[in-house]
Amino acid sequence: MAQITAALVKELREKTGAGMMDCKKALTEADGDMEAAIDWLRKKGLSAAAKKAGRVAAEGLIGASVEGTAGALVEVNSETDFVGRNQDFQKFVATLSTLALEAGGDVESLKAMSYPGAGGTVSDALTNMIATIGENISVRRTARIAVGQGVVAHYVHAPVATDLGKIGVIVGLDSTGDAGKLRAFGRKLAMHVAAARPEAVTVDGVDSSAVDRERQVLADQARASGKPENIIEKMVEGRLRKYYEEVVLLEQRWMIDLDADIKVKQAVEQAAKEIGAPIAVTDFALFVLGEGVEKQESDFAAEVAATLGQ
Numbered sequence: 001m002a003q004i005t006a007a008l009v010k011e012l013r014e015k016t017g018a019g020m021m022d023c024k025k026a027l028t029e030a031d032g033d034m035e036a037a038i039d040w041l042r043k044k045g046l047s048a049a050a051k052k053a054g055r056v057a058a059e060g061l062i063g064a065s066v067e068g069t070a071g072a073l074v075e076v077n078s079e080t081d082f083v084g085r086n087q088d089f090q091k092f093v094a095t096l097s098t099l100a101l102e103a104g105g106d107v108e109s110l111k112a113m114s115y116p117g118a119g120g121t122v123s124d125a126l127t128n129m130i131a132t133i134g135e136n137i138s139v140r141r142t143a144r145i146a147v148g149q150g151v152v153a154h155y156v157h158a159p160v161a162t163d164l165g166k167i168g169v170i171v172g173l174d175s176t177g178d179a180g181k182l183r184a185f186g187r188k189l190a191m192h193v194a195a196a197r198p199e200a201v202t203v204d205g206v207d208s209s210a211v212d213r214e215r216q217v218l219a220d221q222a223r224a225s226g227k228p229e230n231i232i233e234k235m236v237e238g239r240l241r242k243y244y245e246e247v248v249l250l251e252q253r254w255m256i257d258l259d260a261d262i263k264v265k266q267a268v269e270q271a272a273k274e275i276g277a278p279i280a281v282t283d284f285a286l287f288v289l290g291e292g293v294e295k296q297e298s299d300f301a302a303e304v305a306a307t308l309g310q
Contacts (some may be wrong), residue, residue, distance in 0.1 A: 002042030016041050039213070043220050058290030060137070063097030071170035072100035073150030073287045074110070074142045079135040089137075092129055092162045096122065096139065097163065105144040106265055124295035130298045140293075142188025143170070143285035150279075152176040153186025157194050166289040169193045172282035185271040185279075188256045192264065193284050198249035201281050206247060214243050249284065 004027045012023040018041050026044075036265060040303045046150035061079040061084050076089075083089050095116060103110035115125040122139070130137050145152050150173045157167035169190040175182055200206045218239045222232040245251045250265040257267075272279045 002027075004028055004032060005197045008032065008034070011086055012041075035213075039217050042107065042217055044229065045222070057206055058140075058293040060289060061160070061164050061287055062156065062166060062287045063093040063100075064156050064163045064168045064170060065094075065101055066152050066154050067098075067099040067101055068150060069148070069150065070101050070144065070146040070171075071154050072103070072105075072142060072144045073154075073168045073285055073289045074096060074100045075168075075287050075289065077138045077140050077290065077293070078133070078198065079137075081135070083133055084160060084166075086133060089129065089133060089178070090164055092125065093164055096142075100142045100144060100203070102144055103144065104181055105142055107139060107142050107254045110142050111139060123185050128129065141287070142289070145170050145172040145283050145285060147172045147174045150177075151179055151183045152184055152188050153183055155187055155190035155194055167194050171284045174280040175272070175275065175277065176275050177272070177277035181271075181275045182279070185275070189264070189268075189281070190284075192255045193249065193253070193286050195255045196249075196252050197276055197286070197288075198252055199247040200250045203248050203251065203284060204246050205244070211240070211243075214238060218243075 001002050004024060008027055009020060009023045012018070012027060013020055015034075016023070018026070018036055022041065022044075023037070024035040026040045027034075029040050059079060059081045060075065063076070072269040074093065076093045076096060078084065078089070094108065099113050099115075099122065100110055103113065110124045111121065111126070113122050114120070114121050116127045118125050118128075125128055126137060127141060152172050154163070154170045155166070156165040156169075159165040171186055171190045171193060172188070173182055181266050186296045200209075215236060216237045219232060222235045227235065245253070245263075250263065250268070251266050252266050254260060254262050254267040260267075262270075268279050268281060
């Protein structure tokens with residue numbers, strides 16, 4: 001039997017929003033397996049969490065850069081929000097977002113690139129930035145999207161400076177249509193991504209293991225209602241369609257014009273008519289500052305430990 005620690009209970013509570021004692025019971029039932037414990041809570045109706053989004057805790061900035069038919073994002077983390085307002089830090093992140101256009105989405109390649117005007121690498125410039133600002137700073141991740149023709153559109157939510165903020169999105173649109181109109185629509189689509197947080201562009205792009213897991217959870221929920229297997233299968237398929245409408249970009253409801261009551265794929269079709277050529281949404285990248293990175297919260301950890309009698 002695995003040891004159910006305060007840290008495990010704390011992590012499960014943050015991921016699901018369930019009560020501490022329910023989390024402890026779920027972990028006990030699952031022998032300490034986090035994913036199985038999440039599923040156990042969902043089956044019991046104690047958690048509505050459909051995905052494992054970590055609690056946002058890190059500070060810093062997201063930078064976005066677009067050039068020609070390519071676009072890139074970079075996330076640079078700091079210890080405090082104050083650093084994000086530092087002009088030297090902002091310049092550093094903006095420079096990295098431009099360099100990221102050539103880094104191929106690989107953060108180690110980005111760190112190894114020459115930093116303009118410094119006579120050293122990005123890693124060297126990072127070391128200097130840490131020494132200057134006096135905080136731990138890290139280049140956490142980067143992403144790059146390119147299309148053969150068309151545009152890569154971008155959106156940065158609540159920017160503190162040009163293309164620098166706490167949420168960044170790039171979206172690839174392949175099309176031979178009018179570039180200006182395509183870019184304007186692409187920005188709206190990027191705004192939708194920032195609001196709706198999809199996981200894949202199409203149904204086929206959803207992680208098969210995530211679909212299998214969702215199918216199993218839905219089937220167990222349906223069986224608990226006492227329905228026969230032939231009805232359960234229909235219920236599961238119906239609920240899977242709802243699941244896809246939540247996580248698949250083209251199946252989501254278009255957030256930019258809720259009054260229109262259409263899906264994203266219909267909005268893309270309408271935009272294609274306006275620009276005079278088909279549009280293929282090839283890919284997207286969404287960075288939310290600090291997503292999945294935790295800061296220590298000793299008071300809450302102590303509360304959990306006390307509850308468990310540790």
